[in-house]
Amino acid sequence: MARRGSAIRKTLLFVLALVAAAAAWELYKAIGPEDGGSILGWKLLPRANDVSMPHVWDVSARLLDDESRTSKRPIWRVVLSGAWYSFRLALLGFLVGTAVGVALATVMARFGIVKRGLLPYLVISQTVPMIALAPLVVSWGGKLHLGSWEWPKWLSVAVLGAFLAFFPVAVGTLRGLESASATSIELMRSFAASGVQTMRKLRFPSAVPFVVPALRLAAAASVIGVVVAEISTGLRGGIGRLIIEYARQASGDPPKVYAAVVGAAVLGLAMAGLVTVFDLVMMRRRPPAEELT
Amino acid sequence: MRHRSKAIAAVVAGLTLIAASCGDDDAETDETTPAGSDAPGTTMAPGTTMAPGTTMAPGTTMVPGTTMVPGTTMAPGTSAPEVTSTPGTGEQVECEGRDPVTLQLQWFVQAQFGGYFAAVDQGYYEDMCLDVSIAEGGVDIVPQQQLADGEADFAIAWVPKALQTREQGADIVDIAQIFQRSGTLQVSFKDAGITSPEDFAGQRIGNWGFGNEYEIFAALAQAELDPASDVELVQQQFDMLGLLQGDIDAAEAMTYNEYAQVLEADNPDTGELYTADDLNVVSYEDAGVGMLQDALWADAGRLESDEAYRDIAVRFVAASIQGWAYCRDDPESCRDIVVAAGSQLGDSHQLWQMNEVNKLIWPAENGIGMIDADAWNRTVEIAQNTPNLEDATVLSEAPGDDAYTNDIVTDAMALLGDSVDVTGSDFAPIEVTLEAGGA
Numbered sequence: 001m002a003r004r005g006s007a008i009r010k011t012l013l014f015v016l017a018l019v020a021a022a023a024a025w026e027l028y029k030a031i032g033p034e035d036g037g038s039i040l041g042w043k044l045l046p047r048a049n050d051v052s053m054p055h056v057w058d059v060s061a062r063l064l065d066d067e068s069r070t071s072k073r074p075i076w077r078v079v080l081s082g083a084w085y086s087f088r089l090a091l092l093g094f095l096v097g098t099a100v101g102v103a104l105a106t107v108m109a110r111f112g113i114v115k116r117g118l119l120p121y122l123v124i125s126q127t128v129p130m131i132a133l134a135p136l137v138v139s140w141g142g143k144l145h146l147g148s149w150e151w152p153k154w155l156s157v158a159v160l161g162a163f164l165a166f167f168p169v170a171v172g173t174l175r176g177l178e179s180a181s182a183t184s185i186e187l188m189r190s191f192a193a194s195g196v197q198t199m200r201k202l203r204f205p206s207a208v209p210f211v212v213p214a215l216r217l218a219a220a221a222s223v224i225g226v227v228v229a230e231i232s233t234g235l236r237g238g239i240g241r242l243i244i245e246y247a248r249q250a251s252g253d254p255p256k257v258y259a260a261v262v263g264a265a266v267l268g269l270a271m272a273g274l275v276t277v278f279d280l281v282m283m284r285r286r287p288p289a290e291e292l293t
Numbered sequence: 294m295r296h297r298s299k300a301i302a303a304v305v306a307g308l309t310l311i312a313a314s315c316g317d318d319d320a321e322t323d324e325t326t327p328a329g330s331d332a333p334g335t336t337m338a339p340g341t342t343m344a345p346g347t348t349m350a351p352g353t354t355m356v357p358g359t360t361m362v363p364g365t366t367m368a369p370g371t372s373a374p375e376v377t378s379t380p381g382t383g384e385q386v387e388c389e390g391r392d393p394v395t396l397q398l399q400w401f402v403q404a405q406f407g408g409y410f411a412a413v414d415q416g417y418y419e420d421m422c423l424d425v426s427i428a429e430g431g432v433d434i435v436p437q438q439q440l441a442d443g444e445a446d447f448a449i450a451w452v453p454k455a456l457q458t459r460e461q462g463a464d465i466v467d468i469a470q471i472f473q474r475s476g477t478l479q480v481s482f483k484d485a486g487i488t489s490p491e492d493f494a495g496q497r498i499g500n501w502g503f504g505n506e507y508e509i510f511a512a513l514a515q516a517e518l519d520p521a522s523d524v525e526l527v528q529q530q531f532d533m534l535g536l537l538q539g540d541i542d543a544a545e546a547m548t549y550n551e552y553a554q555v556l557e558a559d560n561p562d563t564g565e566l567y568t569a570d571d572l573n574v575v576s577y578e579d580a581g582v583g584m585l586q587d588a589l590w591a592d593a594g595r596l597e598s599d600e601a602y603r604d605i606a607v608r609f610v611a612a613s614i615q616g617w618a619y620c621r622d623d624p625e626s627c628r629d630i631v632v633a634a635g636s637q638l639g640d641s642h643q644l645w646q647m648n649e650v651n652k653l654i655w656p657a658e659n660g661i662g663m664i665d666a667d668a669w670n671r672t673v674e675i676a677q678n679t680p681n682l683e684d685a686t687v688l689s690e691a692p693g694d695d696a697y698t699n700d701i702v703t704d705a706m707a708l709l710g711d712s713v714d715v716t717g718s719d720f721a722p723i724e725v726t727l728e729a730g731g732a
Contacts, residue, residue, distance in 0.1 A: 035538065051534060051558075068632075068639050068732055135433045139444060234401060234431025236635065244432070245401065245637040248550075251533045252557035253730030 022056045029053050054255040059262065062255040075256065079242065079263035086226050086238035087267050089154060093161020094222040094271065098215065100162065101169025108170075109177035109203065110195065119174075126167050130225065134160060134232035157235050161225035165218040172214025176207025212279045219271040227264060239263045388422035392605050397428045397436040397445035402636040404620075404646035405549060405587070406449065407627045408471070412616030414630045421608035427634075437465055437590055446592070446602075447609060452585035452669075453676045453687045454504055459696060460688055466593040467697035469610045469662035469705075470669075471617065472653045475583030477508050478552055479575040480536060481543035488573050490516040490580055499529030499541035507687060509545065511582035511675045512575075520682055533558070543575070549649035553642055557731045566729055584672045586653070589613065589662070593695065603701070611705035614661050618713050621651050624723055642731025648722050655717035662702035662715075669697060 032048030039045065046052060063076040104122070108115035137156045144151035180202050188198045230240030243260045250257050398406050409427055412418050418425040428445060430436060436448035437455040441463035450458075452467065459465050479498070481487040487496060490512035500506040506526075513520050520526060529535050529544055533554045536544035546552040552574070560567045577583045589610065595602040620627035624647045631643055638646070654661055676687035706715055 047538065049538070051537065067637070131433055135435075138431075138434075139439075139442065232431055232433040234429050234434060236429065241401075242637070248532065248638065249554070249557075249642075249730050251537055251554045252559075253732075256730065 025053065025056055029055065051251065051254050054258055058255040059258045062253075062259050063262070075259050079239070079260055080266075082237065082239040082242040082260070083263040083267040083270075086223070086230065086240060086264075087270055089158045089230075089238065090161050090219075090222045090226040090267065090271060091274075092158040093163075093226055094165050094219055096158070097162035097165025097218055097222060098169050101166040101214075101218065102173050102211075104166070104170045105173035105177060106199070108174050110199070115174070122167060122170055125163075130160065130164070130228050131232055133163070134229050137163075138229075138233040153233065153235055154237075157226055157229040157233065157238075160229035161222040164221035164225035168214045168217035168221060169211070172210050172217070173207055176210030176214075177203045179210060180206045208282050212275070212282065215275045215278065216272065219275045220268060223264075223268050223271050227267075239267055388419075391419070391422050391424035392601075392608075394418075394423050394425045394447065394605060394609055395428055395445045396425060396609075397434070397439045397448040398430045399436050399449055399451075399587075400430040402427075402429060402631060402634045403550075403638055404628060404631050404636075404643050405650055407620045407631050407647050407650065408613055408617030410616070410630050410634045411619045411627050412612045414633075415616065415619055417612035417615040417619075418609070421612045423605065423608055423612065425609070425612075437463060440465055440590055440592060443592075446605070448590045449587055450590055452588055452672050453507065455588070455590055456673070456676060456692050456696060457504070457687050459692060460690070464593045465590045466596060466695065467588045467664060468591045468596075468606055468701040469589040469613070470585060470664040470697075471589060471613070471662060472585070472587040472650070473657050473661075473665070473668075474653045475508065475578045475586055476548040476649065476653050477577045477583065477586075478546045478548055479509070479512075479543045479577070480533070480546045480552055480555060481573045481575075482536075483571055483573055485542050485573070487543045487575065489575060490518070492575075493524050493543065494518055495524065496542040497525045497527045497540070499527050499535050499544040501531060501545050502528055504687060505545065506681055507675055507679055508577040508582050508584055510681050511584075511679045512577060512580050514679060515580070515582060526682060543573075548576075548652070549646040553645045553649075553727055553731065556727045557639075557642065557729060559729065566727065582671075582675060583668075584675055585664075585668055588664075591701070596698075596701075606701050607704040607708060610662060610701050611708045614702075614705060614709065614715055615713055617654060617661055618715070618717070620647060621655050621717050621720055624648055624651060639728065639731030641726065641728040645725045645727055645731075648725050651720065652722050655720035657716055658718075660702070660706055660715040661717070662705070664697045664699055664702075 028046075029048045032053075033045055034047065034049045036043060036047040036052075037045035050058075063074070063079065065075055066072050067075050067078050104118065108118060137159055138153060140151050140156055177199075184202055184206075185198065188202055193201070226238065227240035227243070229235070230238040231244050235241060239260065243257070243264060246253075246257045246260045396409060398409075400406075402410070406427070409425075413425055413427065428439070435458065436445070437450040437458045439445045440448035441458065447468075448455075448465075449471075452470075455465060455467070479487070479490075479493075481496075485496065486492060493513060493516065498509065500509050509526075510520055513524065518524060527535070527541050529541060531551070533544055533546065533551050535541040536555065537558055544551070546555070555567055555572065556569065558567055559565070560571065591606050592602070596606060624644065628640070628644045628647045631647070632640065636643060657663065659665065673688065673691060677689075677691060678686065680686050709715065
């Protein structure tokens with residue numbers, strides 16, 4: 001297996017994809033209608049002018065500029081530190097969400113009655129709009145005390161990330177835990193394996209290929225949850241807050257808004273990369289599987 | 294695998310964009326006090342006199358050096374801070390502990406709230422034996438609701454919106470009307486020729502909706518225009534892109550925020566920034582349909598039953614007045630304080646905002662914070678009787694006399710004595726030059 005070669009190839013392709021995306025952006029800017037366009041009476045085509053779609057190089061250049069005349073920090077550093085702050089919240093949300101999701105899935109896989117009772121509520125939980133939930137969860141801040149410890153606002157934001165993240169994990173893991181073939185389960189039974197043993201030796205390993213894509217969804221969901229919750233609650237420090245702060249300068253300084261959005265994309269990439277690493281670690285001893293994931 | 298991660302990254306990027314734009318236009322919640330600035334404002338013609346039976350002259354003397362205990366009775370259990378010396382004179386004060394106070398803003402740190410940040414920075418709250426922490430707002434944070442829920446001790450909110458929350462059961466009261474005038478404008482390009490509400494006829498009129506549109510409807514009614522047929526009302530985001538891109542003929546804007554955003558944008562025809570000469574502005578304050586905006590709200594029940602809270606309120610309002618007076622006298626320094634407090638808006642934009650906010654406060658004929666009965670009544674009248682397109686009014690009935698009180702601000706001014714100019718009768722705004730993007 002030419003590991004190094006494939007790593008270089010992947011990196012190259014990744015860079016190529018970025019360039020292609022930038023090229024597509026610029027291409028549309030070049031040929032798209034300045035003031036937007038309609039298809040069959042629907043306003044579908046986005047505006048290609050500099051306010052709506054600033055040039056890629058303008059956005060890149062803006063990243064290098066200072067944030068303002070008083071704050072001498074370049075924008076890329078502000079954006080990166082915002083992304084890093086949000087990343088930690090999203091990671092916490094992702095881990096909590098994953099733990100809760102796997103736990104729920106395990107209980108559901110073990111006890112059919114729990115599954116029948118609980119699953120519909122999990123689905124319902126995801127239909128609750130984030131913006132309705134956010135102020136409620138945020139109001140825990142300052143209300144919940146454990147001894148001298150007070151529930152901080154940032155934890156609410158992480159909880160909202162976890163709230164979006166646990167669902168795909170629960171559903172994916174459940175599906176995975178149930179994926180062990182009947183013959184394998186019968187085999188375990190013939191060995192007089194206990195329920196716990198069957199879980200550990202058979203069900204969990206066979207669930208991994210289902211869990212990994214679920215984790216990918218969860219990673220993306222936790223990022224979205226954190227970013228939206230930051231915007232909703234105005235939590236200072238993260239990329240969501242930065243986006244909305246910069247968005248207020250959208251009419252005068254459009255590239256700055258996109259600079260912040262780039263930060264959000266980097267954050268998403270970092271989370272996705274994390275799951276990829278997990279995937280590589282978990283699947284390292286498996287035969288290259290064509291049909292899995 | 295890499296395809297998937299790219300796809301996810303794309304989705305995340307896309308969704309954050311969506312999220313950002315949603316947050317930006319506050320489109321999700323109607324209670325939201327948008328862009329801090331953008332809650333509906335009220336009717337208060339400049340120059341209206343406020344005269345609600347105030348006996349307090351901002352010249353009441355207070356002998357320096359006297360030991361003054363603001364709020365005589367203290368609920369048992371609360372720390373009883375005593376102010377020894379005259380506050381506001383910069384003398385050393387001795388406090389027996391400071392009362393913790395949380396102030397809930399409508400929005401992020403910006404010059405709109407400059408006076409409070411100045412009061413923190415300059416130690417005015419400390420001098421009043423208060424330990425004030427300022428909580429920023431967010432897209433889904435409703436300040437008056439935070440107050441009613443006990444999350445904050447005081448909140449800043451626009452009068453109509455707070456009255457709406459009050460009507461829905463929140464026990465809150467306006468204790469100081471900091472902004473004496475409405476800062477809402479309708480901004481259009483010169484060539485559209487919109488110089489008064491009468492000219493709205495046949496035009497695309499941008500409005501923020503979510504309760505921010507009532508001044509527009511009041512102006513339309515005054516101009517005898519039918520909002521349903523005579524004008525085209527366009528839902529506007531909380532920015533000026535609609536106007537700049539030609540979707541809207543006249544866009545709703547706050548003097549201290551969105552209007553500046555236009556002046557910070559490039560005019561593609563000249564390659565330079567737009568100037569005030571390129572624009573026509575209709576001021577709802579001047580049109581006589583302004584509604585009262587930023588006010589300090591307190592918990593009415595606590596004010597009634599808790600002497601200590603009432604005393605804190607008096608001291609809090611007094612120190613806040615000092616802060617606003619500081620911002621009036623030194624807008625640049627106040628801007629720097631706001632920037633240091635963590636505002637991410639550009640410097641020139643921030644100074645513009647400071648200056649425009651000063652214009653909404655000063656001169657304050659009866660003293661900053663005094664609630665003028667005429668302006669209040671006009672606000673209530675519009676909130677009650679002007680339906681929007683959905684035929685909804687802000688209020689279904691009059692809020693009653695206990696929705697505001699001048700007692701606190703009267704006591705606060707007595708506490709300040711003549712150490713602070715609370716009317717700012719010789720106030721003169723400064724000239725601010727906006728830079729591209731507000732930098």
